[in-house]
Amino acid sequence: MSDYSRAGAIHILAVSGLHVGIILLILSWLFKPLEKLRKGKFLKTVFIILFLWMFAFVAGLSASVVRAVTMFTFLAIGMSFQRKNVVEFSLITSLFFLLIVKPMFLFDVGFQLSYLAVFGIIRVQPKLYEIYKPSFLIDKKIWELITVSVAAQIGILPLTLYYFHQFPSLFLLSNLIIIPCLSAILIGGILVITLSLLGVLPQFLANVYGFVISQMNSFVSWISNQEEFLLKEISLSFLMMIALYVTIVFLTRMLIYFSPKKVIYFLISILFVQSVFVFENYQKKTKKEFIVFHKSRKSVIGIRGEGRLDVYHNLDSLSFQKLNLIPSYKIGENVSKIIETNINAVFKFDKTPILLIDSLGVYKLNQLKNPIVVLQYSPKINLERLIRVLQPKQIIADGSNYKSYINRWEITSKKQKTPFHYTGRNGAFILKSRNSNF
Template structure:
């Protein structure tokens, strides 16, 4: 690890990441592509000058700045909003558009979802992506990649999450370059053409052909869904229950074609072609053959972003392995990260990207040291120990970031991985054989039944693991700063473990003190907080008063529902607090010097002691809002999600007329009143 820190391309990668982060979070460069070009030329001239003058330190420092600049530049250039033909510039009333399907997404409860390119607005050729939503209809066929649709759409801006600490779907889509969504019925569009050619479209056609051939055989529904995920990268058909089982068992990575699958395929290919390691020329041929087969696997899996990322990573690993040099694999991984970010800089913020590389680096750095602690002579024990140390090393690489994103830790992840991963290679190879035989329509029924039984057995085992609730540690809080601090503890602790130097020990102690300091500071900040929150919940009312580390919840849900309410669980985990559910809800709250009155379906609001209160409207009260405003002279009126939308629209107009501030949680998000 210490040698990697001295590896110059690693420094350039860090500078590139800094540049990408600066432009993404600040959007600081807004001066156009032409000025970017001039500045790039200026930087290159400066670098050439320092080379000529033999100013090594100045050249190194200027190189760092140059790669920060490259990071800023690629984010600006990749952002289609900065192009003159971005579709938003042509949006007027009653426009017509042609949308080209780029990707078929997992359907929601009510809509089929697609990622689509806005190819044309009226007569203008345009660029930019949108989220296309089409109501589910049993008579409507699923659209295919490369289909071109003619329609008259309304482009609706994405809405952020409506409650604190809730998953922000808008932010996720923005990282995919999507800023608007379109809702159309099946009768409101027409398929007019297909895109001439795209690799994704060609891969999608091949995948559909494979899926159709597999459907001819009697695979059970869950078996077919898992085969689709394991080999074709399609998780749309997997039930929520099965996905939850794999997630709770710590084996969700099994269901997504990613670095694990591609790494296993690479291991198998290396073993199959190990006889080609006899000379330099044969090693080159072996490497080309392996890379070709890896990309064929990526093509079959649909060339999705995660598959392309994983195959790119292991392409560089395969190239590195062919050189038979020390640390070449680490350097190959650094190169693959650098090139991937150059092509698609927002991959930096992709959870799968982060997890894949952290797991691989954990295995490369940590596993050899763990494995050296014990080297059993019995082959089965040795293989089991290897797998155990790989699982521990990968978990060390991803644990803090996993807790940050998912807030849970499956205690039996080792058991699920020790049982499943040894057989995953056989499952992948068996699946490829099943696909090939099904395409030629020569797949014997006994193979169908055997392979299906293996998949069902794996599902049953995972389901059993997921039900061991005492080993699932959930609702774990982890902030971004705390996550980084834990990585310092892991890195410096591991450095001290392998090289017991005073310097490494001091750094490890400092990192531990940093984590403890963050806990103390967070507790101090938490206990100072006092808030009143009107959460957004469709058709229900959820109010909360936060006092220090406790949120007192006032609601109209039943006892079983409120304890499973995700809005409150997200807030509890994000703020590291306790929840206390109140059985009764008062009509009037006193928050510091501010009075708050809740007007529900009874419509009672005439209370003599009220002076400029905040009014919360819930359960669609049938009131004359003008009379309420004249009577109470409210400071602000809030309508939560329990009200009819038609009432909210009418109240908004009344408040506009009476010049009274109006806040609707369905549009503006949860209302938070702070001390």
């Protein structure tokens, strides 16, 4: 799975849109002779839909498979009409149908990637294909595969950068080899399973089938080891992702329906991307935060300012290097530097006093009023007395505390009407500076 992900071919392992799309093409070819009959197109569509849903049942009716088969069911119906834009309308219809049945699909990454990839192929691929006119069958098929891969990648690129923060630049080479192999593996798999069930599977056919799969895996492994071609830690915000999609939409429309007006819209979208870039650079320099991260049995605190994150923790160097939450924060928030540092038990962030209470349980400090209190390492304290003495604005318990202590503290905080935040349930506690201009 790691090899396929790094090679930009993880979609091969997920039984979903790509597999169902290939099976739809195979079924369309198999049932093409039915078109010569009276009402043959209707029969062909019925058989295709029937076999697609049979495949969905064989594949286990997982969410991704049901989603893909529903999408391609509508697509198969649309293809039978052979009218302009009917494919787009079929996809939009399937999208709304799935969202009516299960609205939360809208926030599913697989759902988003599937539809964006298909819309990219439908809208962008025809224009890419017109750039070069192949003369022979082989280069025609290769050019089709290249344009389809590039179009799908254009459709999903901003989203994949936003979610996964990496880009496999050898995706084109991967798809040129893997997708033909996958087609052969799907067709061969149906044949091998059928012959095996009938008890007449020749051993040489099983060996050839296994050889094709092992060679494909070896190729993917080689691609994944080309570290210099895997672009990592790409930070892309939600706003920048939207800006890029706006630019892609206007660029596509300009290429398909070229006119001076479309060029102006495209140039405005470029200005939008540049504006977001300038805004986020300014935000990166001015944003200030105090963060209590969640780490089981450990305490990790961060203070962000001036484009860097100062981190206080009690982990050894090896454990800190393996800690995923800090790199995730760095990439997601576009922070340039991570600095390990020490922190005082009492300090101020944006004029708000913050008190860290560890296992020693020391909190009786002169002139300390209304602080934010962070409880670490299960201090043995009387929280009711602490609240009465300090009158804290907020009490935070991180992952270094015992669960029994946390439950007791939460009950006490509710009785005293003091806000309580447990990072294990509520996520990281983030206090933003009121002076940050964003």
